[in-house]
Amino acid sequence: MPGADKNITSQKNPIALLIVTAGSALCGCIPALYILFRGFQAIGNTYAPNLTLITTLVINTLTLGILAALVAGILGTIHAIIIERTDIAFPNLWRFLVCTPFVIPPYVSALCLLALLRPHGLLEKWLVAQGLASFGQLPFGAMFGVTGSSFVLGICLSPYVFFPVSATLRQGSGHFMEMAKQNGVHFWRRHLQITLPHLAPAMGGGMLLVLLYSLADFAVPALLRLPTFSTTIYSRFAGDVDRAGAALLSLPLMAITVVLLLIQDRMFGHGVIQIARSWAPQRVARLGRHAFSTYLFLGISILLSVGIPLGMLSYWLLSSVSPAEQASFVPIGQLALITGKTVGFSVFMTSIIIVVAIVCARTMRHAGTLGYILSRTAQIGYALPGIVVALSVVLVSTRLLPVTLAGLVPLGIALFIRFVPQAIQGIDVAMLQITPTIEDAGRSMGQNVYQVLRYLIMPLSTPGIQTTWALVFLGILKELPATLILRPAGFDTLAVRVWMPTSDGFTAAAALPAMLMVVCALIPFSLIFRTQRKASPPEYSIE
Amino acid sequence: MHIRSRLTLLVLTAYLTVSCGFGAAANQSALPDLTNSVSEETKNTDTTLILYSGRSEALIKPVVDAFMLEHPTITVLLKAGKDNELAAAILEEQANPQADVYITTNMLTTIALAKQSALTPHAVPGIEGIPERYKSKDMMWTPLTLRARVIMYNTNLITAAEAPKSFADLADPKWKGKIAAANSTNGSMQAHIATIIAHSGPDEATRFLEGLVANQTTFFGGHTDVRKAVGAGEFAIGIVNHYYYELQRHEPTDNAVSVVYPVAGTDETGLVVNATAAAMIKNCPHPQAAALFLDFLFLPKTQRQFAELNYEYPIVPNVALAPDVRPIADSNIISTPLEEIASHVSEAAQLMGFAGIP
Structure with a gap:
């Protein structure tokens, strides 16, 4: 059979798949090349950034990212275990609720939480009016700086962890858990000792996305007064529009990203998780007397992440507004049209991105060093501020694309650069549970690589692919920095419609578009969770 | 299978929506x-x-x-x-x-x-x-x-008599912790500092910035945050463009605010405009x-x-x-040409960095 073997390996990495990966890597390089190109222009003609500033920025930015990742990691994992592994009522409703914070742009959440919890905010004023406290007595100042910023980003981005972890939980075997259960190990301890190690890649991947997102985010630290790389890079564009200075400041941020990606590989690698020789269906635990505390926990976290933002927006919508603000309201009909376009465009882009990411993720696992480098390069764009990514695309597209091709293409490219990395991350985690031998089995049955992808790998990692689709969809739905710069004149998305009035401080006018975004979030959920059923009926309690 | 066909349908609908939406613009x-x-x-x-x-x-x-x-x-x-x-x-x-x-x-x-x-x-x-x-x-x-740089204040916290009369007054230690301003990313703030540099020199600008920092001024991303914080009473004083004061004054709540237009005189050089x-x-x-x-x-x-x-x-x-907006006399406005002010922007950004303004 040596001939057959040779045939398999030679066909293992069809050139078409490598080209797709190389293409997306090339796109991923655009921002990096832009930074190098403009950064070299800066040498000599901008003032040298001082070292104290850089050190402060490195510390602030990394602290923000790591804390946000921890908050998101803990919240997302606990949510996933509760929802996927207990007999909680209405699991789909809870799945939807814990994911909705993801469609509320973090800066809107920050704005709403700030109005309520800031010094002299609504809560403190109410407490003072009730005679329960005096101004300055309670630590409302904690809303600012690294505490507030990481908290807001952490709760808004926890679905980055929830999605892959819950997918892994639904996919995984209940074999080990069953053994532990038979040996009398407690519910949470079982999850700590058995589930957690299995979840590590999913958690790590999700937390890395939160970390990278936090490095790039401009709006939240700017609002909560924390100087980071993004806010400082942004400041270079104010006044004399110093693109070169901004590029120079982006270099350290890019270096941090590369280091983080390398660390992730060191920690998790790209192997396969051998689940168990014999697969057993998951069983769910009965909540029993822990029901109250479980529901309370979920309730509080949803109140903070969704309840307060939507509540504050409704409050502003219903309270009287200044005449200047009334001018910022958009007619309902126009808003409906914008909603349609936003959803249409997001679905279209998400589907393209997912297909490319499946190819990249497979290449990363099968095509050796070259494939690995290519698919990793595609991921650098993720931690760079949106404005840098957008400008790099402007530069390239105005030079390479004919005028008639413009329209939505540059925005599409920028979204591709920003979201392919997280799609690869999600799908890579989903593929961790498929052994390469399955592919070989398929090949020995005479299937080609495309058939293997289509009939073996995709069905086996369906939950992971679906949740990644949802994550990317929701991310594109709310994407702002690139959309703001690259949308064709006259094209608006809901996120733009939320941003416009809020940037003038007119929060009431942002309420309706923000709520429509939450409604749009139902789309991926109806797609993903409708067909899913619990693996087996509840058979034991949390004890 | 079911899911996939639904997905294809969604993508198709999406494509149609987008292309229809842009048909108009393209035509x-x-x-x-x-x-x-x-x-x-x-x-x-x-x-x-x-x-x-x-x-x-x-x-x-x-x-x-x-x-x-x-x-x-x-x-x-x-x-x-x-x-x-x-x-x-x-x-x-x-x-x-x-x-x-x-x-x-x-x-x-x-x-x-x-x-x-x-x-x-x-x-x-x-x-x-x-x-x-x-x-x-x-x-x-x-x-x-034109937009004028002014000092807005919360009338529940300070009276008109107590309010600072000029930007130089903001260095007074009695305003410690009570001032809000926009940070160095803000174009109006950059222009303000560039105007001081162009008109009175970099030392004067540094004195103003160091006064703000010594008084633990809180720097916001934009003036909307400043006007809201002053309106809410979190800060007594805010450095803003004049219309932010007008916007806050016309808010249904948190509108107990008043304004100081710095006047050319002994310790002030005149009104800064953008x-x-x-x-x-x-x-x-x-x-x-x-x-x-x-x-x-x-x-x-x-x-x-x-x-x-x-x-x-x-x-x-x-x-x-607009009704009630205070007229400004041309003679009170700093006479430096706008293009000359603009030539000091990078210096302004640099001075703000040195002074430790985020």
Whole structure:
């Protein structure tokens, strides 16, 4: 059979798949090349950034990212275990609720939480009016700086962890858990000792996305007064529009990203998780007397992440507004049209991105060093501020694309650069549970690589692919920095419609578009969770 | 299988929605080329105008609507965003310009664009009547309105008698922890510092900045946050552009605010102002429409709209202000030309960095 073997390996990495990966890597390089190109222009003609500033920025930015990742990691994992592994009522409703914070742009959440919890905010004023406290007595100042910023980003981005972890939980075997259960190990301890190690890649991947997102985010630290790389890079564009200075400041941020990606590989690698020789269906635990505390926990976290933002927006919508603000309201009909376009465009882009990411993720696992480098390069764009990514695309597209091709293409490219990395991350985690031998089995049955992808790998990692689709969809739905710069004149998305009035401080006018975004979030959920059923009926309690 | 077919359907619907939505825009942009070739002789053949506006949509849309009413053959496609992002995009688009007109709330970005050869000159009728210091020497940009730097304060926390009378007063230790201002990323704040440098020298600017830092001033990303924080009573004093005070005063709640217009005198050099401006992009696709639009912005009725919409000071003389907006005397305004102020922007950013302003 040596001939057959040779045939398999030679066909293992069809050139078409490598080209797709190389293409997306090339796109991923655009921002990096832009930074190098403009950064070299800066040498000599901008003032040298001082070292104290850089050190402060490195510390602030990394602290923000790591804390946000921890908050998101803990919240997302606990949510996933509760929802996927207990007999909680209405699991789909809870799945939807814990994911909705993801469609509320973090800066809107920050704005709403700030109005309520800031010094002299609504809560403190109410407490003072009730005679329960005096101004300055309670630590409302904690809303600012690294505490507030990481908290807001952490709760808004926890679905980055929830999605892959819950997918892994639904996919995984209940074999080990069953053994532990038979040996009398407690519910949470079982999850700590058995589930957690299995979840590590999913958690790590999700937390890395939160970390990278936090490095790039401009709006939240700017609002909560924390100087980071993004806010400082942004400041270079104010006044004399110093693109070169901004590029120079982006270099350290890019270096941090590369280091983080390398660390992730060191920690998790790209192997396969051998689940168990014999697969057993998951069983769910009965909540029993822990029901109250479980529901309370979920309730509080949803109140903070969704309840307060939507509540504050409704409050502003219903309270009287200044005449200047009334001018910022958009007619309902126009808003409906914008909603349609936003959803249409997001679905279209998400589907393209997912297909490319499946190819990249497979290449990363099968095509050796070259494939690995290519698919990793595609991921650098993720931690760079949106404005840098957008400008790099402007530069390239105005030079390479004919005028008639413009329209939505540059925005599409920028979204591709920003979201392919997280799609690869999600799908890579989903593929961790498929052994390469399955592919070989398929090949020995005479299937080609495309058939293997289509009939073996995709069905086996369906939950992971679906949740990644949802994550990317929701991310594109709310994407702002690139959309703001690259949308064709006259094209608006809901996120733009939320941003416009809020940037003038007119929060009431942002309420309706923000709520429509939450409604749009139902789309991926109806797609993903409708067909899913619990693996087996509840058979034991949390004890 | 079921899911996949539904997904395909969704993608299809999505594609159709998007393409239908853009059919309209695409047709509009395809049309002018046709008419162009047919009627070379007519004076204004452009039927589309691409407008990049740093002025927020609510404050420019009414003006755009009025323009389209007057020129029904021209469709204006508006892209509203942030001054600096749009300016950066225009710079990157230089190889193949996409926009016709750029409107900014901060003349610094326009001057930066002019310096980097991204603009083309256009003299609007009536520009002769504007003082030299508010104009571009080579007509690269057109000033539209003026905005004054003022001190707003919360009347529940301090009385008119206690309120600081000048920016220099803000260094008084009694204001420790009570001042809010915009941070160094803000164009108006940069222009403010650049004005002090241009008029009184870098030492004076450093003294002002160090006074703010010594008084533990809180720096916000933008003036909207400043006005809200002062209105809420979190801070007694805020350094803002005058219309932020007007906006806060007209809020249904948290509106107990008053204002100090610094006056030229013993320890103050005069009122610091910034200009909003508009400009035509070099090699823009629709120059005739762009020229028409710039001229329209300078008409007294349009200037009146700017005054009404956002309490600004029209640049064209003898246009009425919005009710209750305090008139400013030309003699009280710092006399340094705007273009000279703009040449000190990088120095301003540097000084803010040295002083430790985020």
